[in-house]
Amino acid sequence: MIKKLFVIIGLALAVPVVPCLGIDQFPNGFHNGGIGPCEGCHSKAQKAPETGSSPAAPGDSPSPDAGRGMFNGQDSGSTCLICHTAPKGQKVPSGYFVATSNDDLAGGLPPGQMTPGGDFAWLRKSYRWPTQDSGTVKDGQSPGDRHGHNIIAAQFGYNYDFSNVTAPNGDYPSDRLTCTSCHDPHGSYRRLADGSFSTSGAIPIIASGSLKSSPMPDANHALGSYRLLAGKGYSPAIAGSSVVFNADPPAAVAPDKYNRAESKHGDTRVAYGSDMSEWCRNCHQPHSHPTGNKAQISAAMAKEYNSYIASGDMNGSRTTSYSSLVPFEVGSKDYTELKRLAGNGGEYGDLNGPSAGENIMCLTCHRAHAGGWDAITRWNTKSELIVYDGKFPGSDSGAPSYIAQGRTSAETRKAYYDRPADSFAVYQRGLCSKCHAKD
Numbered sequence: 001m002i003k004k005l006f007v008i009i010g011l012a013l014a015v016p017v018v019p020c021l022g023i024d025q026f027p028n029g030f031h032n033g034g035i036g037p038c039e040g041c042h043s044k045a046q047k048a049p050e051t052g053s054s055p056a057a058p059g060d061s062p063s064p065d066a067g068r069g070m071f072n073g074q075d076s077g078s079t080c081l082i083c084h085t086a087p088k089g090q091k092v093p094s095g096y097f098v099a100t101s102n103d104d105l106a107g108g109l110p111p112g113q114m115t116p117g118g119d120f121a122w123l124r125k126s127y128r129w130p131t132q133d134s135g136t137v138k139d140g141q142s143p144g145d146r147h148g149h150n151i152i153a154a155q156f157g158y159n160y161d162f163s164n165v166t167a168p169n170g171d172y173p174s175d176r177l178t179c180t181s182c183h184d185p186h187g188s189y190r191r192l193a194d195g196s197f198s199t200s201g202a203i204p205i206i207a208s209g210s211l212k213s214s215p216m217p218d219a220n221h222a223l224g225s226y227r228l229l230a231g232k233g234y235s236p237a238i239a240g241s242s243v244v245f246n247a248d249p250p251a252a253v254a255p256d257k258y259n260r261a262e263s264k265h266g267d268t269r270v271a272y273g274s275d276m277s278e279w280c281r282n283c284h285q286p287h288s289h290p291t292g293n294k295a296q297i298s299a300a301m302a303k304e305y306n307s308y309i310a311s312g313d314m315n316g317s318r319t320t321s322y323s324s325l326v327p328f329e330v331g332s333k334d335y336t337e338l339k340r341l342a343g344n345g346g347e348y349g350d351l352n353g354p355s356a357g358e359n360i361m362c363l364t365c366h367r368a369h370a371g372g373w374d375a376i377t378r379w380n381t382k383s384e385l386i387v388y389d390g391k392f393p394g395s396d397s398g399a400p401s402y403i404a405q406g407r408t409s410a411e412t413r414k415a416y417y418d419r420p421a422d423s424f425a426v427y428q429r430g431l432c433s434k435c436h437a438k439d
Helices: 002-014 076-084 102-108 120-124 276-280 299-307 335-341 409-415
Strands: 042-047 069-071 127-133 136-142 205-207 222-224 251-253 271-274 385-387
Touching (some): 102 120
Parallel strands (some): 205 222
Antiparallel strands (some): 042 069, 127 136
């Protein structure tokens, strides 16, 4: 396994990364809710190993072009990341970038992109620390492959999950996971005026269906599914015929500016409507915590969420209680309402907390792509405190090692999307308390 890791890293260094020219080539947007121009992802001829080359012997490094087919990148995931990796030097969050450049992680710097789904570069950050428990010392660790969905994108150094053979609580093969495992690269899934989904081209896709500024579909025009997510009947090509989706994409709307730092009271609100957990079950079965359209928030839980500001402070108001660290579904497919809710820091959206009958979903606790914490949780569930003595825990902040957990305070802050530490209590506990403070 160690040898395989070195091979992947070697390929990442050896294969040049082609810069994305999408903004210049496709000024109106590449996907635009559906399929983009073929040449954006595919070459005109299949790239194959050189003629006359000898077959690779067992244990040899594979050819950089092995399995490339007609992709512009080394594989399908690498092809996506050619455009969706921030260019070198782009250290602040911007646009549609879902991964920080490897060059910008040098010197221990944290990933910098802050989409609601997270930054895949957290997969490249592994941590070890000594922990003290009842006077004994043991090693603590947080390997990078625990920090997100381990997509295969060899050109950028991303490899499959070494810890899980299949998706946790599911049967999707880990060595076949890439961007197109979840997102339909050809954008076939379209949302119709009645809210249903179709893959028929009889009603054309006219725009993205993901954003606050997206138009509404009508009898003659459809919109793309939320974030090009695939739906019923989809069988990811990379997985062969071993996986077939049973659920359609969720109802959700993102603000137009969604990749941004979140200041105090400056949360980015994606308006989640319904069906997110049902969609996640295409690959994952439910775990112990109830989620989904039937996992409704009780009146008592809504009251706790809306009252909770920080550890020890239960003086909040529903009108300002929404937190992107603990989002929820409103239980609706009314896109007019979802567009009203989506926004940034309340300036263009709505920071109301939940009312009884709305939903807990998988993304209430987890990010979709990757983040700074194990199991892609939105906050550190492996530590007693997420703020220590008024500062983000770090090896440089005076926090005990079992709380700092190998990170610097800058890395911890970045994992919370650059919120200031005083957004929390001086000794802030985990955010399960947002819904379960009395428990």
